[in-house]
Amino acid sequence: MPLFFFTVEQQERAIVERFGKFVRVASPGLQRKSPFVESVAGRMSLQVEQLNADIETKTQDNVFVVVKLAIQYMVGASEEKVKDAFYKLDDPAVQMKSYAFDVVRSHIPTMDLDEAYADADTIAKHIQDTLQTQMADYGYEIIKALITNIEPDQRVKDAMNNINAARRNQEAATAQGEGDKTLRIKKAEAESESMRLHGEGVAAERRAIAQGLKDSLSLISAEGGIDPKEAMGLVALTQYMDTLRSVGENGNMTTLLLPHSPAAVGSLMEQVQEGMLTSNLAADAATRPGNGITRPAPRP
Numbered sequence: 131m132p133l134f135f136f137t138v139e140q141q142e143r144a145i146v147e148r149f150g151k152f153v154r155v156a157s158p159g160l161q162r163k164s165p166f167v168e169s170v171a172g173r174m175s176l177q178v179e180q181l182n183a184d185i186e187t188k189t190q191d192n193v194f195v196v197v198k199l200a201i202q203y204m205v206g207a208s209e210e211k212v213k214d215a216f217y218k219l220d221d222p223a224v225q226m227k228s229y230a231f232d233v234v235r236s237h238i239p240t241m242d243l244d245e246a247y248a249d250a251d252t253i254a255k256h257i258q259d260t261l262q263t264q265m266a267d268y269g270y271e272i273i274k275a276l277i278t279n280i281e282p283d284q285r286v287k288d289a290m291n292n293i294n295a296a297r298r299n300q301e302a303a304t305a306q307g308e309g310d311k312t313l314r315i316k317k318a319e320a321e322s323e324s325m326r327l328h329g330e331g332v333a334a335e336r337r338a339i340a341q342g343l344k345d346s347l348s349l350i351s352a353e354g355g356i357d358p359k360e361a362m363g364l365v366a367l368t369q370y371m372d373t374l375r376s377v378g379e380n381g382n383m384t385t386l387l388l389p390h391s392p393a394a395v396g397s398l399m400e401q402v403q404e405g406m407l408t409s410n411l412a413a414d415a416a417t418r419p420g421n422g423i424t425r426p427a428p429r430p
Contacts, residue, residue: 136161136170143205143212147171152217155209174212178204178273183227185234191242196281197234197253201226201261202273214269222270229264230275233257243282250277 137160138144144156148168156170163170181201188194203226205215219225237253238246246253258275265272282290 134162134165136163138173141176143174143176143209145171145174145213145216152213155212172216174205174216176205176207176212178202181223181226183230185231187235187238189238189241189243189246193243193282193286195238195243195246197238197277198279198281199230199234199254199257200276200278201230201257202275203261203265203270204273206269206271211269211271214267216269218268219270222265222268225268226261226265226270229261230257233260243286246280250280253277 136144136156138156138158140158142158144161146153146156146161146163146168147170148164152171153168179202181199181203183199183201185197185199186194187197203222205212215222233256234253237256241249254275254277257277258272261275262272281287
């Protein structure tokens with residue numbers, strides 16, 4: 131029994147022919163046709179489809195790469211575009227691949243590998259524009275053309291990874307060297323400042339000792355009626371005895387002691403006095419007449 135009706139799904143169009151000649155494009159829903167005269171020659175989907183393609187080519191720096199493409203396309207919604215898509219092309223995927231190959235192989239060989247990675251979006255835009263122009267005559271619309279990846283040979287990828295690793299190691303070594311340099315500079319500055327402060331402390335200590343000795347000599351000479359030379363010997367002897375006491379109290383000190391006995395204490399004092407006497411004699415000889423030096427007059 132001949133069929134008088136047929137249905138068309140949503141996002142689909144049916145091609146109706148009469149004795150092999152195109153009659154119309156049937157829209158979604160319930161459709162009627164003349165039995166024995168009209169027939170449904172085919173159906174066209176209006177859904178967006180994706181074509182994946184791998185294109186092998188060579189860059190300007192002689193690196194063979196595989197460019198992975200993803201082309202999203204669909205049949206135009208108008209009756210004329212559906213008709214063209216059904217009758218003009220037997221395999222639209224093959225046609226789109228041919229145009230895409232032509233664009234890729236005309237652009238990638240003019241770039242080195244780094245430029246190809248950087249300009250992938252530009253190449254994809256050229257592919258989309260070319261396909262949009264060429265496939266419009268066949269009733270197809272190009273939604274988007276994408277370059278999903280550019281894959282060189284595995285040995286090239288390993289070499290690139292090694293180069294990047296070496297560059298990063300060099301940068302890390304440089305940063306570490308700069309850090310060590312800064313630490314050493316700061317350490318040297320700290321040591322210099324410590325030595326300066328230590329020197330100032332030693333100088334202040336010596337000034338205090340000298341001032342103390344001066345005050346002690348003045349006090350002994352003024353209060354005890356002792357000659358300054360004897361007072362100096364007494365102070366030196368006192369300092370000597372304090373040193374011995376300090377050595378005895380601190381058991382951790384390593385000190386070289388000269389032979390010492392009670393008699394040596396008097397000898398030490400005599401040596402100090404003789405040293406002062408010798409210095410005074412030398413000063414007197416330098417100020418005698420005929421030496422060209424005039425002794426200053428004594429104070430009244």
